[in-house]
Amino acid sequence: MNVTQLQAQLIEYAQSIGVDKIGFTTAAPFHELKNRLRRQQQLGFQSGFEESDIELRTEPLRLLDEAESIIAIALAYPSRMENAPQGKKGERRGIFCRASWGIDYHTAVRERLQLIEAWLIEHVPNVKTKSMVDTGELVDRAVAERAGIGWVGKNCSIITPEFGSYVYLGEVMTNIPFAPTTPIEDDCGDCNLCIDVCPTGAIVAPGQLNSQRCIAFLTQTKGFLPDEFRAKIGNRLYGCDTCQTVCPKNKGKLNWIHDEFTPDPEIAKPLLRPLLTISNKEFKAKFGHVSGSWRGKKPIQRNAILALAHFKEESAMPDLIDLLQKDDRPVIRGTAAWTIGKIGAANAEKVLMKALEVEKDEEVLAEIQKGLALLQ
Template identity: 65%
Template sequence: MEINQLKQELIEYSKEIGVQKIGFTSTDTFETLKQRLMVQQSLSFHSGFEKGTIEERTTPTKLMPKAQSIISIALAYPSRMKDAPKSRKGDRRGIFARASWGKDYHDVLREKLNLIGEFLQKKLDGVACKAMVDTGELSDRAVAKRAGVGFVGKNCSLITEEYGSWVYLGELITNVPFEPDEPIEEGCGDCNICVDACPTGALVQGGQLNAQRCVAYQTITKSFLPDEFREKLGNRLYGCDTCQIVCPKNKGKDFHLHPEMEPDPELAKPKLIPLLKMSNREFKEKFGYMSGSWRGKKPIQRNAIVALAHYKDETALDTLEELMHKDPRPVIRGTAAWAIGKIGRQDAYEMIEKAMEKESDEDVLFEMEKGLEFLTQKI
């Protein structure tokens, strides 16, 4: 079959299986990305979750020696929740970032990419494919940008004309020599809203992110949350959407094209106190299908405690006191003590002092001291 004809047939097929955008690019080395990654590494701006060496992340043929092209796909996800429950006094809720609403997007995109791979294998003999979504070596954004799917904005998100940045990305490396598409040159111009709006200044400048200062990164760490980020967390349990919410390119963009991506409001915006009482099994049963559950319940519960402190929710104190005394995890015990001090009810000082008598972990004791200090400042 003639390759250009196959490309057109594949584009049509991608629409049939619910892919919003598809683009094609070469397997040439991503030279600009390579230089940027070297700078990021030298400045310690990388998150540490990246897979592979810089060479593997920028040279597709290192991952598939006979690769000749890369197919990039984008699926649009919702930016607004229908019937979102309200967070009320005494019944406070946290929030998962939009990229964690509905079924884990890694699974959704892999299904689409596998269908595309099967389509090619039926059309041509000897087709080889390698699918990647987010956790692979290649940068989904760099591939999508070069494949003409969109441009990378100052908020480091891939922005499409039709769907803004509310898109999931994935790619398929293949040995089929498709004609590459042209990249889109459009950019952000003078707009700097996202850089100015970033809660922690993680967007050092347009297009450069210090991942370790990003709130989204901080929500998935497992140790004690540094004090400066506790103040910025608000009620976020997983991820951060600020730089996308403020983007003018996202104004009015809200698409509900995939039923499996629709959020369950009670899970995407869950009640905080019940979340703290969940067993591992309950957490997996409820939240396991969402991408935001991948680090387990500990970071989510730690963030829920910080959110309750943010709300100064006195109705949470009994639960927090129990965690401070009985939870086997030092991070949870210590964060609970800190939150009790932050909420600052009259009997909070006595609560923390009593727990200190039995506590032996130095990090937890340090958090307890912080809690007492909040209370001392109130007197």
């Protein structure tokens, strides 16, 4: 079988295992990307979650020395939830971003990549492969763009004509010289909606993101959330979809394709108060299968506390007082203190003054003072 026939059969096979889009590119270095990443590093715009070695991120041959081509795949995920529960006074809810609905996409994409690798091994003697999704060295979006999956929008997401930007990406490097797919032309035009509405101004220029200001990144951090972002987080527990929901290219893209990504409304939009007292075991049982749980419960709890401040939810005061007085984690105690001040219930000052007398941690003491200042 020649490479052209093999490629046609692989495309057919990929569709049969639930791959929504497949493209091919060479294993040539990503020169332009290398310059962009260096610039990001110099500006301090990186999140710190990505591979730090820029050479590894931009030179496929360093990862698979005989690589000839890269197979890029995309799986579409839903943009809307059916029967989404509505939060109300006394029963406020938080929200996980769409990329954390249903099963962890790392698992779903990796399964497809492994099937593709197994298929190649079966059909080609001495084939070499290496696959990755999100946490690998290569930049998924750069590979997807060059392989014709979509173009990189001004919001830094890959935008596909078929599914908008609601796609998960992954890739397989191989020593088979597949014919490259023609890249798709940028179709953002004059639209700047994503830049204009970003809550924190994280999209500093078309296609350039300051990760340190991005809410999707901030919700995953474990320390105190910087003051300037606390009011901007709203009721987001994990991730942020604002730059996607406003994108005209996402209009009407429901993507109800894969059952595994259908969200459980009680997990995707959970009640906030139960999150404040959830045990590690309960958290793992309820949220362990979604990608938004990867940092553990602490960031989610901190964000839930801030969401209660956003709603000024007085019914949560007993829980917040309990956290302030008894939780052994300074970030949780301090965030609770700030939130108590923000809610401003009748007993807030008394509670915070009492905490001021017994608290030993410097950062928590500073948060108590901020809470008291909010009451003025």
